[in-house]
Amino acid sequence: MLPSSPHVEDVYLGKGRLLESARAGTLLIDCSTIASEAAAKVSKAAAVRGFTMIDAPVSGGTAGAAGATLTFMVGGDEAALELARPVLSAMGKNIFHAGAAGMGQVAKACNNMLLAIHMVGTAEALALGVKCGMDPAKLSEIMGKSSGNNWSLEKYNPWPGVQPNVPASRDYAGGFGVDLMAKDLGLAMEAALASGASTPLGTLARSLYRMHSTAGNGRLDFSSIVKMFQ
Amino acid sequence: MLPSSPHVEDVYLGKGRLLESARAGTLLIDCSTIASEAAAKVSKAAAVRGFTMIDAPVSGGTAGAAGATLTFMVGGDEAALELARPVLSAMGKNIFHAGAAGMGQVAKACNNMLLAIHMVGTAEALALGVKCGMDPAKLSEIMGKSSGNNWSLEKYNPWPGVQPNVPASRDYAGGFGVDLMAKDLGLAMEAALASGASTPLGTLARSLYRMHSTAGNGRLDFSSIVKMFQ
Amino acid sequence: MLPSSPHVEDVYLGKGRLLESARAGTLLIDCSTIASEAAAKVSKAAAVRGFTMIDAPVSGGTAGAAGATLTFMVGGDEAALELARPVLSAMGKNIFHAGAAGMGQVAKACNNMLLAIHMVGTAEALALGVKCGMDPAKLSEIMGKSSGNNWSLEKYNPWPGVQPNVPASRDYAGGFGVDLMAKDLGLAMEAALASGASTPLGTLARSLYRMHSTAGNGRLDFSSIVKMFQ
Amino acid sequence: MLPSSPHVEDVYLGKGRLLESARAGTLLIDCSTIASEAAAKVSKAAAVRGFTMIDAPVSGGTAGAAGATLTFMVGGDEAALELARPVLSAMGKNIFHAGAAGMGQVAKACNNMLLAIHMVGTAEALALGVKCGMDPAKLSEIMGKSSGNNWSLEKYNPWPGVQPNVPASRDYAGGFGVDLMAKDLGLAMEAALASGASTPLGTLARSLYRMHSTAGNGRLDFSSIVKMFQ
Numbered sequence: 001m002l003p004s005s006p007h008v009e010d011v012y013l014g015k016g017r018l019l020e021s022a023r024a025g026t027l028l029i030d031c032s033t034i035a036s037e038a039a040a041k042v043s044k045a046a047a048v049r050g051f052t053m054i055d056a057p058v059s060g061g062t063a064g065a066a067g068a069t070l071t072f073m074v075g076g077d078e079a080a081l082e083l084a085r086p087v088l089s090a091m092g093k094n095i096f097h098a099g100a101a102g103m104g105q106v107a108k109a110c111n112n113m114l115l116a117i118h119m120v121g122t123a124e125a126l127a128l129g130v131k132c133g134m135d136p137a138k139l140s141e142i143m144g145k146s147s148g149n150n151w152s153l154e155k156y157n158p159w160p161g162v163q164p165n166v167p168a169s170r171d172y173a174g175g176f177g178v179d180l181m182a183k184d185l186g187l188a189m190e191a192a193l194a195s196g197a198s199t200p201l202g203t204l205a206r207s208l209y210r211m212h213s214t215a216g217n218g219r220l221d222f223s224s225i226v227k228m229f230q
Numbered sequence: 231m232l233p234s235s236p237h238v239e240d241v242y243l244g245k246g247r248l249l250e251s252a253r254a255g256t257l258l259i260d261c262s263t264i265a266s267e268a269a270a271k272v273s274k275a276a277a278v279r280g281f282t283m284i285d286a287p288v289s290g291g292t293a294g295a296a297g298a299t300l301t302f303m304v305g306g307d308e309a310a311l312e313l314a315r316p317v318l319s320a321m322g323k324n325i326f327h328a329g330a331a332g333m334g335q336v337a338k339a340c341n342n343m344l345l346a347i348h349m350v351g352t353a354e355a356l357a358l359g360v361k362c363g364m365d366p367a368k369l370s371e372i373m374g375k376s377s378g379n380n381w382s383l384e385k386y387n388p389w390p391g392v393q394p395n396v397p398a399s400r401d402y403a404g405g406f407g408v409d410l411m412a413k414d415l416g417l418a419m420e421a422a423l424a425s426g427a428s429t430p431l432g433t434l435a436r437s438l439y440r441m442h443s444t445a446g447n448g449r450l451d452f453s454s455i456v457k458m459f460q
Numbered sequence: 461m462l463p464s465s466p467h468v469e470d471v472y473l474g475k476g477r478l479l480e481s482a483r484a485g486t487l488l489i490d491c492s493t494i495a496s497e498a499a500a501k502v503s504k505a506a507a508v509r510g511f512t513m514i515d516a517p518v519s520g521g522t523a524g525a526a527g528a529t530l531t532f533m534v535g536g537d538e539a540a541l542e543l544a545r546p547v548l549s550a551m552g553k554n555i556f557h558a559g560a561a562g563m564g565q566v567a568k569a570c571n572n573m574l575l576a577i578h579m580v581g582t583a584e585a586l587a588l589g590v591k592c593g594m595d596p597a598k599l600s601e602i603m604g605k606s607s608g609n610n611w612s613l614e615k616y617n618p619w620p621g622v623q624p625n626v627p628a629s630r631d632y633a634g635g636f637g638v639d640l641m642a643k644d645l646g647l648a649m650e651a652a653l654a655s656g657a658s659t660p661l662g663t664l665a666r667s668l669y670r671m672h673s674t675a676g677n678g679r680l681d682f683s684s685i686v687k688m689f690q
Numbered sequence: 691m692l693p694s695s696p697h698v699e700d701v702y703l704g705k706g707r708l709l710e711s712a713r714a715g716t717l718l719i720d721c722s723t724i725a726s727e728a729a730a731k732v733s734k735a736a737a738v739r740g741f742t743m744i745d746a747p748v749s750g751g752t753a754g755a756a757g758a759t760l761t762f763m764v765g766g767d768e769a770a771l772e773l774a775r776p777v778l779s780a781m782g783k784n785i786f787h788a789g790a791a792g793m794g795q796v797a798k799a800c801n802n803m804l805l806a807i808h809m810v811g812t813a814e815a816l817a818l819g820v821k822c823g824m825d826p827a828k829l830s831e832i833m834g835k836s837s838g839n840n841w842s843l844e845k846y847n848p849w850p851g852v853q854p855n856v857p858a859s860r861d862y863a864g865g866f867g868v869d870l871m872a873k874d875l876g877l878a879m880e881a882a883l884a885s886g887a888s889t890p891l892g893t894l895a896r897s898l899y900r901m902h903s904t905a906g907n908g909r910l911d912f913s914s915i916v917k918m919f920q
Contacts, residue, residue, distance in 0.1 A: 036362060059376055071376050096372045099364055106362040107372050110355040114378035117351030117431065118344075124429045125344040128418065131425035132266060132336040134329055142326045142337050146289055146301050148344035150380030186883050188358065189893075193876050195361035198459055198900035199354045200438065201347065201431055203879075203893035204664070208430065210888035211688050215675065228671050229428055416653050419663075423646050428670035433649075433663035434894070440658035441918050445905065458901050496822060519836055531836050556832045559824055566822040567832050570815040574838035577811035577891065578804075584889045585804040588878065591885035592726060592796040594789055602786045602797050606749055606761050608804035610840030648818065655821035658919055659814045660898065661807065661891055668890065689888055 001031040001058075004183075005038035012042045019049050027083050028053035033108055033183075035190050036075075040102030043076060052080045055104040056088065059111065061176055069093045073111070075104035106191065113188040113202040116181055118150040120205050120225055123158045127229035130159075137162045158223035167221030175221030182209040182218075231261040231288075234413075235268035242272045249279050257313050258283035263338055263413075265420050266305075270332035273306060282310045285334040286318065289341065291406055299323045303341070305334035336421065343418040343432040346411055348380040350435050350455055353388045357459035360389075367392045388453035397451030405451030412439040412448075461491040461518075464643075465498035472502045479509050487543050488513035493568055493643075495650050496535075500562030503536060512540045515564040516548065519571065521636055529553045533571070535564035566651065573648040573662040576641055578610040580665050580685055583618045587689035590619075597622045618683035627681030635681030642669040642678075691721040691748075694873075695728035702732045709739050717773050718743035723798055723873075725880050726765075730792030733766060742770045745794040746778065749801065751866055759783045763801070765794035796881065803878040803892040806871055808840040810895050810915055813848045817919035820849075827852045848913035857911030865911030872899040872908075 002008050008030060012018045022028070028051050030039065039055040046053040054076035064070040070092035074081045081097050088095050098107040125148065129139040136159040144153050157163040160171075167175035185206035192199045212218075212225055232238050238260060242248045252258070258281050260269065269285040276283040284306035294300040300322035304311045311327050318325050328337040355378065359369040366389040374383050387393040390401075397405035415436035422429045442448075442455055462468050468490060472478045482488070488511050490499065499515040506513040514536035524530040530552035534541050541557050548555050558567040585608065589599040596619040604613050617623040620631075627635035645666035652659045672678075672685055692698050698720060702708045712718070718741050720729065729745040736743040744766035754760040760782035764771045771787050778785050788797040815838065819829040826849040834843050847853040850861075857865035875896035882889045902908075902915055 073372060073376075094375055096368075096375075098368065098372060103362075103364055106359055106364050107369060110359040110364070110369060111373045111376050111378040113358070114348075114351050114355040114373055114380070114383075115376075117354075118348045118378075118380050121344050121347035121351070121431050124347075124427075124432055125340040128343070128422055128425065128427045128429055128432070129336055129340040131427045132333075132421050134333055134336050134340070138326075138328065139337060139340060142303055142328060143341045143344055145324055145326075146303075146341050146345075147381045147385075148341040148348075150344070150348050151377045153344075155377075189879060189883055191362050192358055193879055195358065196900065197354075197358045197361045198897040198904070199358055200434060200660075200894055200897035200901075201351050202354055202358070203897060204430060204434060204890055207888040207890035207893060210886065211671075211890075214688070214690070214888070228674070230674070419649060419653055423649055426670065428667040428674070430664055430667035430671075430890075433667060434660055437658040437660035437663060440656065441660075441901075444658070444918070444920070458904070460904070533832060533836075554835055556828075556835075558828065558832060563822075563824055566819055566824050567829060570819040570824075570829060571833045571836050571838040573818070574808075574811050574815040574833055574840070574843075575836075577814075578808045578838075578840050581804050581807035581811070581891050584807075584887075584892055585800040588803070588882055588885065588887045588889055588892070589796055589800040591887045592793075592881050594793055594796050594800075598786075598788065599797060599800060602763055602788060603801045603804055605784055605786075606763075606801050606805075607841045607845075608801040608808075610804070610808050611837045613804075615837075651822050652818055655818065657814075657818045657821045659818055660894060661811050662814055662818070664890060664894060 005034040008032050008034050008042060009038055013045055019046060019051065022051065024050065026051060027080065029056055029084050029087065031056050031058055033057040033187065034105060035187055036102035036105035036109070037194060039075065039105045043101035052077065052083065053101070054080050054084055055102060056084065057104050057108040058092065059108065060092070065091060072096065073098050073104045073107040075099060075102050109184065109188040109191050112181070112184040113199065113205070115151065116185055116205040116209065116222070117201045119152040119158065119223060120208060122150065122152045123226035123229055126159050127226060152223070156223055158226040166223070168223050172220040172224035175223065177219055178209055178213050178222050178224065179218040181222040182206060182213055185209060233262070235264040238262050238264050238272060239268060243275055249276060249281065252281065254280065256281060257310065259286055259314050259317065261286050261288055263287040263417065264335060265417055266332035266335035266339070267424060269305065269335045273331035282307070282313065283331070284310050284314055285332060286314065287334050287338040288322065289338065290322070295321060302326065303328050303334045303337040305329060306331050339414065339418040339421050342411070342414040343429065343435070345381065346415055346435040346439065346452070347431045349382040349388065349453060350438060352380065352382045353456035353459055356389045357456060382453070386453055388456040396453070398453050402450040402454035405453065407449055408439055408443050408452050408454065409448040411452040412436060412443055415439060465494040468492050468494050468502060469498060473505055479506060479511065482511065484510065486511060487540065489516055489544050489547065491516050491518055493517040493647065494565060495647055496562035496565035496569070497654060499535060499565045503561035512537070512543065513561070514540050514544055515562060516544065517564050517568040518552065519568065520552070525551060532556065533558050533564045533567040535559060535562050569644065569648040569651050572641070572644040573659065573665070575611065576645055576665040576669065576682070577661045579612040579618065579683060580668060582610065582612045583686035583689055586619045587686060612683070616683055618686040626683070628683050632680040632684035635683065637679055638669055638673050638682050638684065639678040641682040642666060642673055645669060693722070695724040698722050698724050698732060699728055703735055709735060709741065712741065714740065716741060717770065719746055719774050719777065721746050721748055723747040723877065724795060725877055726792035726795035726799070727884060729765060729795045733791035742767070742773065743791070744770050744774055745792060746774065747794050747798040748782065749798065750782070755781060762786065763788050763794045763797040765789060766791050799874065799878040799881050802871070802874040803889065803895070805841065806875055806895040806899065806912070807891045809842040809848065809913060810898060812840065812842045813916035813919055816849050817916060842913070846913055848916040856913070858913050862910040862914035865913065867909055868899055868903050868912050868914065869908040871912040872896060872903055875899060
């Protein structure tokens with residue numbers, strides 16, 4: 001699980017590195033969150049040398065890892081996924097086959113972009129309601145049982161004091177950091193550029209997270225974006 | 231249930247209209263979706279004349295009305311809500327007390343703004359995934375079981391053919407129209423202006439819905455926004 | 461020159477106020493920056509009572525007022541504008557006839573929305589260039605002589621030290637404040653709501669100015685928006 | 691002048707291509723509009739082999755090329771720029787030294803992002819004014835002499851019939867195409883990703899241009915974006 005595409009390319013493709021040194025028949029599982037093009041390129045090089053490889057980025061954070069409740073989004077052959085399943089199952093609860101090599105990365109980029117969008121949207125909606133005189137807990141309850149419901153609202157409420165045991169209730173410590181979310185939104189932007197997609201809310205969410213980081217909040221949990229609206 | 235603030239003000243406040251003609255002791259229930267300031271103003275005028283009034287906008291559409299599963303978001307005294315409950319229960323399943331007069335409107339504006347944001351976000355994420363090579367049903371399944379989950383994805387998937395019995399699977403006929411969503415987003419914008427809130431994703435969603443309408447899609451279901459990204 | 465629509469309505473339309481107390485034949489010149497609907501409503505009421513009235517919002521700031529170089533954007537009859545011209549000329553250099561009553565306000569709202577958009581855009585472009593290694597003065601010079609040129613870049617460069625005698629070179633003191641710009645962008649949003657227009661960049665600019673104000677910068681000059689990107 | 695980074699990398703760095711086949715001492719001038727990283731990488735490889743190279747993207751379009759009025763934004767040594775000047779002068783009027791290798795690309799990406807932003811902004815402002823009842827020529831004149839002035843408004847008015855001899859007055863034929871602008875905005879996004887910059891209006895402009903292209907307008911002039919708002 002490496003931080004970015006160049007690290008992964010180096011570790012697998014560099015002189016004397018994995019593809020040149022791994023034992024024949026080794027199953028390669030890369031859990032980094034990187035560009036899907038990079039994942040596909042490394043997988044292809046692995047196949048040329050006879051290795052089976054999957055890209056298997058995770059979501060669920062350190063708590064998910066500790067509790068073996070991570071989600072794996074897997075790109076590569078289904079047969080390879082079955083070989084990997086016992087290993088992945090030891091760490092995760094949901095293991096999805098997203099498609100061919102690189103598709104694990106696509107699934108994660110899309111998911112995290114959507115997560116960022118509804119987190120920012122939830123923050124905006126709660127701040128708007130509070131400025132208009134509503135109680136944030138009451139508004140959260142109403143939207144949570146209505147068509148506004150989403151994972152951020154239900155499991156990870158960004159307003160301090162509405163839910164116990166979420167980062168918002170401990171000054172946004174722990175959790176999934178602003179800079180990590182900005183990085184993932186950057187990967188979604190790269191995918192949008194490479195595929196010609198337009199993602200107006202997703203790219204705006206990235207700008208907001210980058211500005212939030214610029215203002216000194218890069219290490220806070222990503223639900224702290226609500227501070228921009230309070 | 232009237233279309234906009236001026237209609238409601240006229241029907242209640244106009245010469246010889248409701249506040250001048252209703253029988254003493256009548257409980258007034260207004261189910262229009264209008265500006266919260268207008269709702270609060272009418273409620274106050276009603277109180278001055280001795281009437282009890284609630285603002286009780288609904289969500290759930292024509293299907294919800296037919297099946298008596300509407301959601302009511304109620305502003306006004308709790309005692310007034312209890313008086314109204316038998317009537318509302320005949321049409322709705324969830325009846326929420328949002329707060330003082332006008333707060334029913336605030337709750338609905340916030341909820342529908344958040345709904346629009348995650349509908350547009352879901353459309354963007356699915357279109358991005360498909361352009362990168364993923365299957366939309368597979369991507370919907372993965373995000374639906376992950377942190378990207380939201381009501382639009384789970385109950386109202388905008389991609390044609392992914393879910394049965396949703397507008398996307400019948401050419402976006404029926405459902406909740408683009409122009410109605412644009413109207414509700416306009417009410418959220420009015421609330422943002424009146425309260426000094428900033429709602430970057432919400433106002434962008436309104437612009438996108440208005441542009442989608444301008445392109446001739448005003449009467450399609452609001453999940454048709456995915457066409458802008460395909 | 462009053463701060464907002466309700467003040468203007470009160471001063472002209474209130475019991476015993478201007479329309480009831482002004483001498484017959486008085487030419488009414490309102491230089492407030494307010495909603496065009498409010499301006500048109502007051503003008504109409506003035507006409508009913510036999511007064512000639514124009515809406516004549518200004519741009520140019522305190523420096524423009526002191527130097528008699530203000531710009532007036534006038535709504536109302538051309539004949540009324542000619543009556544007012546000697547008075548306006550004593551304070552301003554450019555006097556434009558924008559159209560019928562209220563159109564002075566429309567012209568100003570559109571102009572200031574466009575100003576905000578290219579100020580934010582200029583700030584983004586300069587910050588992007590600097591982060592990529594360019595000198596901000598060099599980049600300003602190149603864009604200023606190319607198709608990126610605009611009033612903000614040419615007359616009011618937001619990057620500190622690039623131009624003398626602009627707010628950016630005195631810690632953003634003086635000039636046109638962030639909160640005033642946010643107010644004008646609010647009027648443009650009101651106009652967009654009333655007319656069904658979509659203004660994606662304009663409403664995003666308002667959100668950014670509101671967030672910048674929320675972060676404590678409401679009294680700085682509006683070119684300080686560049687701080688969000690540095 | 692090649693279409694994208696991979697083409698340039700191939701032509702210069704490929705086996706048996708330019709860097710391996712050019713005569714010693716050849717001055718290399720690349721006028722492609724590509725990523726600055728790619729330009730810097732090729733320049734560095736050229737230097738290793740003893741060549742002097744500049745990146746010199748242009749603006750001004752086919753009319754500028756025909757009339758020898760192009761603008762060149764040059765990255766590389768100043769001495770190299772002086773060597774190239776006679777050649778560039780035969781085609782262009784403004785020749786700017788933007789900085790070290792790759793900076794020509796940075797300057798062009800920033801300039802064209804800013805151009806796109808004020809073109810979209812001008813289109814929004816004009817459409818807003820017209821929907822509120824103003825004459826587009828009158829509004830253009832007023833903003834053109836006020837703080838809303840920018841190159842798009844002054845030289846390239848997007849509203850049909852306001853200016854002669856611009857694409858808007860010939861059904862958006864000729865000029866600088868929507869797809870080319872979307873490509874340049876993609877390069878600005880790449881630069882923002884690589885440098886960690888946030889460009890909220892710039893990335894939103896890209897999304898709007900991509901959506902406009904998706905709706906079938908990819909080959910129209912980029913001022914046709916006004917159609918999205920009419």
